[in-house]
Amino acid sequence: xxxxxxxxxxxxxxxxxxxxxxxxxxxxxxxxxxxxxxxxxxxxxxxxxxxxxxxxxxxxxxxxxxxxxxxxxxxxxxxxxxxxxxxxxxxxxxxxxxxxxxxxxxxxxxxxxxxxxxxxxxxxxxxxxxxxxxxxxxxxxxxxxxxxxxxxxxxxxxxxxxxxxxxxxxxxxxxxxxxxxxxxxxxxxxxxxxxxxxxxxxxxxxxxxxxxxxxxxxxxxxxxxxxxxxxxxxxxxxxxxxxxxxxxxxxxxxxxxxxxxxxxxxxxxxxxxxxxxxxxxxxxxxxxxxxxxxxxxxxxxxxxxxxxxxxxxxxxxxxxxxxxxxxxxxxxxxxxxxxxxxxxxxxxxxxxxxxxxxxxxxxxxxxxxxxxxxxxxxxxxxxxxxxxxxxxxxxxxxxxxxxxxxxxxxxxxxxxxxxxxx
Ligand code: 2PG
Ligand code: MG
Numbered sequence: 208x209x210x211x212x213x214x215x216x217x218x219x220x221x222x223x224x225x226x227x228x229x230x231x232x233x234x235x236x237x238x239x240x241x242x243x244x245x246x247x248x249x250x251x252x253x254x255x256x257x258x259x260x261x262x263x264x265x266x267x268x269x270x271x272x273x274x275x276x277x278x279x280x281x282x283x284x285x286x287x288x289x290x291x292x293x294x295x296x297x298x299x300x301x302x303x304x305x306x307x308x309x310x311x312x313x314x315x316x317x318x319x320x321x322x323x324x325x326x327x328x329x330x331x332x333x334x335x336x337x338x339x340x341x342x343x344x345x346x347x348x349x350x351x352x353x354x355x356x357x358x359x360x361x362x363x364x365x366x367x368x369x370x371x372x373x374x375x376x377x378x379x380x381x382x383x384x385x386x387x388x389x390x391x392x393x394x395x396x397x398x399x400x401x402x403x404x405x406x407x408x409x410x411x412x413x414x415x416x417x418x419x420x421x422x423x424x425x426x427x428x429x430x431x432x433x434x435x436x437x438x439x440x441x442x443x444x445x446x447x448x449x450x451x452x453x454x455x456x457x458x459x460x461x462x463x464x465x466x467x468x469x470x471x472x473x474x475x476x477x478x479x480x481x482x483x484x485x486x487x488x489x490x491x492x493x494x495x496x497x498x499x500x501x502x503x504x505x506x507x508x509x510x511x512x513x514x515x516x517x518x519x520x521x522x523x524x525x526x527x528x529x530x531x532x533x534x535x536x537x538x539x540x541x542x543x544x545x546x547x548x549x550x551x552x553x554x555x556x557x558x559x560x561x562x563x564x565x566x567x568x569x570x571x572x573x574x575x576x577x578x579x580x581x582x583x584x585x586x587x588x589x590x591x592x593x594x595x596x597x598x599x600x601x602x603x604x605x606x607x608x609x610x611x612x613x614x615x616x617x618x619x620x621x622x623x624x625x626x627x628x629x
Contacts, residue, residue: 209290297317352372426479587623
């Protein structure tokens, strides 16, 4: 096995123009891997913590250059000369950090080092990342295509964070992508007619930004576009409620077009599942209500995805599994801060029948690695926004490349989702 020769960490920018971490790892034999770290805005309180400089004179306090300068010698001391082995490196990072939530080194730093090591190891083996991590990987995920952005990802009056289509009936990934872009263009015309030109401005994840106050209004709009695009039969719908950010703890209500008590919210979901072909709802309740998630999962036939609720943390996934809370894991490696811990969270979830939805962050970068990770994890879905911004197309184009590379061996996860949720 090769050994790590050097680790460098620099400040670069993410897709929102905020500073983020770039890490490059090199080995004595000349292998090399570079990773860029994404950053969330609708973050969960149980996520591992980013560390930023807080120096108001540099990128509004969001800089990371001073912190990187401070931790780089420690990283080099802990890792240089060590074998190029992802698990060993991740263990060393966890030990060096020494906190329960990566708040000393910063999950932005540990996630960068961990991913850069995974890429370097793949390069050293002469394999693409997905195949290095899983030699049997050949399934392309269904894109959960977020066409309308709201909540913290857009400057509009839309309380729901993400209105999503799932092209489950496509035969291949490339067809799924064509279907969704066709729908995007039809939807753009509808949105312009009804909400005005300003609603064509895109949110953080490339979705359109009409003011959609009611949940059914957004879903109706998507359905109309899907019908006009001619892909009605093979399309299902999803929502990311990001309910943590709708929740008012003082009166225990969720703020949508009106205030909803939890049981009223559940009735709304029941209605939407029955009438609007909704097969996936992410964070349907606030991040501390695993019990509510368990109730909902037992009651309704739908994919319930834990994001802020699970934070890609094996311990939280374990708690959820024991309670029967949710049936899908939203997988973001920087929520936990190392690839191996995130990998373990996915394997644990999968072993209990949970689906995996690999996800970007709203402040993402041109690093396409989650495409490889989704294929390696055999995730049935990926969520990476609308393909009209570079940090989004980076992932879709990488998936297209993987599909071409796999050739006849490639398959598409749409059928699986249809079997599960009709
Ligand atoms: C989410 C994510 C990504 P953020 O809530 O699912 O869409 O948002 O990266 O802002 O946490
Ligand atoms: Mg979410």
